[in-house]
Amino acid sequence: MKIIPVITALLVLAGLYMVVFEREMLVGFAQSTAAEDTPLAADMETQDEATPSDESLVGVVxxxxxxxxxxxAVILRGRTEAARQVTVASETSGLVISEPRRKGASIVEGEMLCRLDPGTREASLAEARARLAEAEGRVPEAEAGVIEASARVREAEINLNAAQRLSEDGFASETRLVSAEAAMEAATAGVQRANSAVASAQAGIESAQAAVASAAREIDKLTITAPFSGLLETDTAELGALMQPGTPCATIIQLNEIKLVGFVPETDVSKVNVGATAGARLTSGEQVQGRVTFLSRSADELTRTFRVEVTVDNDDLAISDGQTAEILIASDGRTAHLIAQSSLTLDDEGVLGVRTVSDGNIAQFMPVTLLRDTAEGVWVTDLPETVDIITIGQEFVVDGVQVAPTFTEVKG
Structure with a gap:
C-alpha cells in the first residue's frame, strides 16, 4: 500500500474540516494577516479606490x-433632350412627286423635304393675274368719268349762277332758274357716281391682288422645306403618297446643342440659379459641362418638382436624344467635415450623427446632415468648426461615458 495517496487524502479531509467547521477561525486569521501589511500598500489601495485606472475606461480611436x-451641388437624375424637334406637315393636298430622303440625313435650313404635284394651281394663278390686269384697266376709265362729271358740275354751276342773276334783274323766268338748279343737282350726282366707280375699281384691284396672292401661296405650299438645320429623325414622305393638310412629311431634330433635363425637389430649388455651372455623367461614361438656361417657376402638380434645363454644346453630335444622365448643378459653397462613412451612427431615436470626444474625454452624440458621398469619404455639416470625432468604437459608448481616446491624422 502506497503512503502518499493516503497522506493526500488526509490533508484534503483536514482542509474541508477547517473550511466547514472552523470557518470563523480562518477568517479571523486572514484579517490579522492583512492588518500587518505595510502602510504603502494601504495608501495604494486608497488611491485606486479614489481614481479609476485606465483599464476601466473604454478605449476608442x-x-x-x-x-x-x-x-x-444639387444632384439630379435626368435625360438628354434635343434642343429643337419638329414634325413638318403638309398645308395642302396633293401627290408627292419628290424622291424621299432617308432618316439620319443631315439637312440645312430651307432645304426641300417634300414636293407636291401642282395640279391646276398654276392655271388658277394665271386666271387670278388676268383678273387683276382687268381690274387695273378699269381704274383709268373710272377716273376719266370722275373728270367728266366734275366738268359737268362746273358747267352746271356757271349756268345756275347766270340764271340766278338774270332772275334777280327780271330778265329770266323762274322756270329757267329751276332748270339750272336741277342740272346742278344732276351734275353733282354724276360726280358721286363717278367716285363710286373709282372706288369699285380699286376694290376690284384689291380683290384680284388677294386672289393672286392666294394662288401664289397655294403653289408655295407645294414645296415643304426644313425650318432649321438638323438631322432627319424619320424618312420623308414616299414618292406617290397622297398628302392632306396636317399629314407629316418628316421629323427634324437639332442636336448641335442639347439640353439636359431634370426635376429639382422643393427642398433644393432655392439652391439652383439660372446661369449656374452644371455637369453631367452619361450612361456611356462621358462627362459633359454646360450652364443652367431654364428653371421652372411652377411646380409639377403630381411630383411637386421643378423642371430645370442645362444647355450643352454638342457640335460633334456625340450625344443623342433621350440618354439617361446624372446631373450635378453647382450651388453656393458650405463648410463641412470629411469623415469615413463608417464613423456615422444612429442614436436611440434613429437620428444620423457621429459620436465625439468632448471636454474631459466624455463621449457625446452630435447629429449631422449628409452633403455628399465621395470616394474619399462623406462630407457632413452641422458640426462645430473643430471637433474630435470617434472613428472606431463609437458603437460601444453612449453619451456621458468617459473614454480613453487614441487620435489619428485627419482626412482631407
Whole structure:
C-alpha cells in the first residue's frame, strides 16, 4: 500500500474540516494577516479606490477634424433632350412627286423635304393675274368719268349762277332758274357716281391682288422645306403618297446643342440659379459641362418638382436624344467635415450623427446632415468648426461615458 495517496487524502479531509467547521477561525486569521501589511500598500489601495485606472475606461480611436469650405451641388437624375424637334406637315393636298430622303440625313435650313404635284394651281394663278390686269384697266376709265362729271358740275354751276342773276334783274323766268338748279343737282350726282366707280375699281384691284396672292401661296405650299438645320429623325414622305393638310412629311431634330433635363425637389430649388455651372455623367461614361438656361417657376402638380434645363454644346453630335444622365448643378459653397462613412451612427431615436470626444474625454452624440458621398469619404455639416470625432468604437459608448481616446491624422 502506497503512503502518499493516503497522506493526500488526509490533508484534503483536514482542509474541508477547517473550511466547514472552523470557518470563523480562518477568517479571523486572514484579517490579522492583512492588518500587518505595510502602510504603502494601504495608501495604494486608497488611491485606486479614489481614481479609476485606465483599464476601466473604454478605449476608442478618434481624429481631430477641422471644417473645410466645399462647393455644394444639387444632384439630379435626368435625360438628354434635343434642343429643337419638329414634325413638318403638309398645308395642302396633293401627290408627292419628290424622291424621299432617308432618316439620319443631315439637312440645312430651307432645304426641300417634300414636293407636291401642282395640279391646276398654276392655271388658277394665271386666271387670278388676268383678273387683276382687268381690274387695273378699269381704274383709268373710272377716273376719266370722275373728270367728266366734275366738268359737268362746273358747267352746271356757271349756268345756275347766270340764271340766278338774270332772275334777280327780271330778265329770266323762274322756270329757267329751276332748270339750272336741277342740272346742278344732276351734275353733282354724276360726280358721286363717278367716285363710286373709282372706288369699285380699286376694290376690284384689291380683290384680284388677294386672289393672286392666294394662288401664289397655294403653289408655295407645294414645296415643304426644313425650318432649321438638323438631322432627319424619320424618312420623308414616299414618292406617290397622297398628302392632306396636317399629314407629316418628316421629323427634324437639332442636336448641335442639347439640353439636359431634370426635376429639382422643393427642398433644393432655392439652391439652383439660372446661369449656374452644371455637369453631367452619361450612361456611356462621358462627362459633359454646360450652364443652367431654364428653371421652372411652377411646380409639377403630381411630383411637386421643378423642371430645370442645362444647355450643352454638342457640335460633334456625340450625344443623342433621350440618354439617361446624372446631373450635378453647382450651388453656393458650405463648410463641412470629411469623415469615413463608417464613423456615422444612429442614436436611440434613429437620428444620423457621429459620436465625439468632448471636454474631459466624455463621449457625446452630435447629429449631422449628409452633403455628399465621395470616394474619399462623406462630407457632413452641422458640426462645430473643430471637433474630435470617434472613428472606431463609437458603437460601444453612449453619451456621458468617459473614454480613453487614441487620435489619428485627419482626412482631407
Amino acid at each position: 478618434a481624429m481631430h477634424s477641422v471644417a473645410q469650405t466645399i462647393d455644394s
